[in-house]
Amino acid sequence: MIDYDKLIANNAYDIQPSGIRRFFDMASAIEGTISLAIGEPDFKTPWSVRKAAIRTLEKGKTSYTANSGLIGLRESICKYMHNRIGVQYNPENETLVTVGGSEAIDLAIRALINPGDEVLIPEPSFVCYSPIVTLTGGVPVPVKTLHEDKFRLTADSLKAKITPKTKMLVLPYPNNPTGAIMKRPHLEEIAKCLRDTNIIILSDELYSELTYSDKHVSIVEIDNMRERTILINGFSKNYAMTGWRLGFAVGPAPIIKQMLKIHQYAIMSSPTVSQYAAIDALENCDADIEYMRKEYNIRRKYLVSSFNRIGLDCFEPEGAFYVFPSIKGTGLSSNDFCERLLKSQKVAVVPGNAFGESGEGYVRVSYAYSLNHLKTAIERIECFLKELEG
């Protein structure tokens, strides 16, 4: 008999499966559950993008592309970046098309992190950074963000974690799961802490089009930050293209060059049909983005006011499509709250501690659902809270 456990590489074996996964398994076993747990748009990909993909197939464009992606797409990406954040990137050597933002994150970490290097990761945040850092032998260092700071990364908490071993700061804003954003003054403060260091920023901006008060600001817009930042963006969230698996990284040529090397051995090139479709997304879909943003905003306002009304303290998140209400008033842990809500009222939300310890006492609620769906869910959550009191 083969003892598989002994064969698995230590670094892989030691990674914990995502807490969201465990919860989804539980939720899917219960009939009639309504979910507020899914972190992807409920909108379909804009029709013109789908049509562009169909045309690509009709023309038989089914081969690999250049390793770093179609030059036409890389040019469109650079034009788009310049248009949105006013920063120039070279499509030839500063742009890499990847299989979703996720691959770009993986590449950036693998290209930069040596064993022992410390990577600062604001928490709560998306679940992938820390396991990937661990796989490279690096050391993930959580930086707690707080409700009272609207879950922004502050200069003080950042400074407290910087050591001579710090190699990278992950900057995941607009944030999953909190919906927090960083505005220009907040980014200026972070930049001040980093200017005289060698720390590289991994700026994960996948939700950049989904901000509801001010336009998204990227850290690369702040003086001296472009040269130390790998900016990651993609099509999944902004263009409702999750299943197309397409993202990109832009950054300093020497870093992109190393990322490209890993990409070419691991992936070869990103999906060709998706790449052609993505050109259409960047060039023709501003109105679609605007439409989706308006709908998300309606739902966001509905949820924030509803949670506050029914007694779950909820700060007003200004980005992404999540709200992050506090459930501390119920006296339950995040896990207990979610399990009991699921069993009693069949509503699935994700425990905040799935996104790091500092998410304890909160739950993540996605509003990538129709308003009518959200309304039903809120009614059920209200019943659940009455039950707890009763």
Add this chain to the structure above:
Amino acid sequence: MDTLLHLLKQNARLSNNELASILDVTAEEVADQIKEYERTGIINGYSAIIDEEAADQDSVTAFIELKVTPQPNFGFDDIASTIMQFDEVDSVYLLSGEYDLSVTISGRNLRDIALFVAQRLAPLSGVLATSTHFVLRRYKERGIFLMKEDTDERGLISL
């Protein structure tokens, strides 16, 4: 379209408080605005979208295409306003294209509708021809899916 109208079209049962929180105004302002829309005829009523089959009600719906002769001075308005008076008639539209009026009617069974067409519609002066299409199945009504197979296909993924 105004966001308030957009929301009411999605769900007319959102409370004034809920609407107010979404629109960043007070519930009183929402109530006033709705009254204004009702007064000026922008909002003309509220009704539930019912899946008649599921509700187990005997009901048959038909779309009737009508070719008519326009009346001097009144055009199509005269005959349209006659047709819309019948209780059986749900909607009346004037269309471009091969025929002129599209009339939706509902009744308890095929016979009801056949009689209505034969005895009420066809004999009206100005009606040249009718063509009746019975509805076999409803898939979507005013933006709402009536087929419950519309399941959430998004995979359960850890993010």
